[in-house]
Amino acid sequence: MTKLNYTREEILAQHEYTTKFTHKGETLHGGLTADGLYCPPRSLNRIDAIENWTDVLRKEGHDIEIMDREKINKDHEFFPSVEQTKLLLKNGCKDSMTRILTIIGVVEGFGNDGIKLLPAMDLQKHFVESIEGTCLAHIHDGLLTAHGNDEAGFGDELGHDSMWYAIRDRALGNPTITDDMFENLPLAPPPGYKGKAKAAKSVQKMQIGNITKQTFPQLDLMLELTLGALARILNIEYAAYPTFRWAQNVLSDPDASASPQWASKMVAYIQADEDIHVNYLRCALAETKARTLIARDGSHVSGAEVVDKFCEMAMEEFGGPRRDKMMAFRFKQITNELDQHPDGERILREFKALGPVPELDKEKRAASA
Ligand SMILES: [Fe+2]
């Protein structure tokens, strides 16, 4: 019989690794097993469990794809493009790439803080149907913990945030990291974040405004926050795949990267870890979609209606203006770097010829005209 119930220990259980990867004396999570294959951390049972739960949905004829992944991929095509980035690196411009990889690491760490904001709760009391033996039933019993640990590390093993820093250091030859690389970011850290990253003031204000309104006031607030967060995190996870493709392409090129093999291998390993995040979030939301929620007054609300709404909201929130802001932020860093470069004008011309660039503010536009 297919196993559908797992203890917390089983969800968090690890493979026996024969090869672990290290960077500057510290150990990275995951590793190779005796067969030489990479296995993500805490994946001895986690991958099979998610597959088993998803299979139940498939057999019952439910839709597994709950968000338009293709659209997210298209919306989040990476800027600067692979060719634009290689042009910068081949001309010795490492500063903006250093900043980009640093922020990718910072955002991975935000993931863990965001997850910690979701308190454990009895989800069953909010569902008409049983959630026994589902992904939903394991969300607060290992899955979110495993996810947070993947993003920010656990014990003495480094997670994705530090893995991106390691990739940066090796591929770019240990660039100097300065505090300003963590400041004025176009996105805000989640509440509870204790690192040194700081959002631009305008961004912090926007975030506070977002928390106050409930989309489904008839539902328990924590249930709404949890389901909304799962949809938002799934969107962020999907949106990371164009970043992996871009990083693989750039960092595997020996003309652009000082560590073409190690760095691109690490990106592939991070992506393998992220596949688990996508699959469990998608499964839990698809299970919710296939069920009925119980409102505060005891009335019933369609899980599909709630999940579809949260997915739509997440797509809106992370596509469009927010993404434009991040791209403009990166372009500003690139133009700042080229302003200091003796051959900056020529490189910027070639950079623009290689593909579209985000719109700069008026001042910059006039200056670069
Ligand atoms: Fe991650």
Ligand SMILES: [Fe+2]
């Ligand atoms: Fe992730």
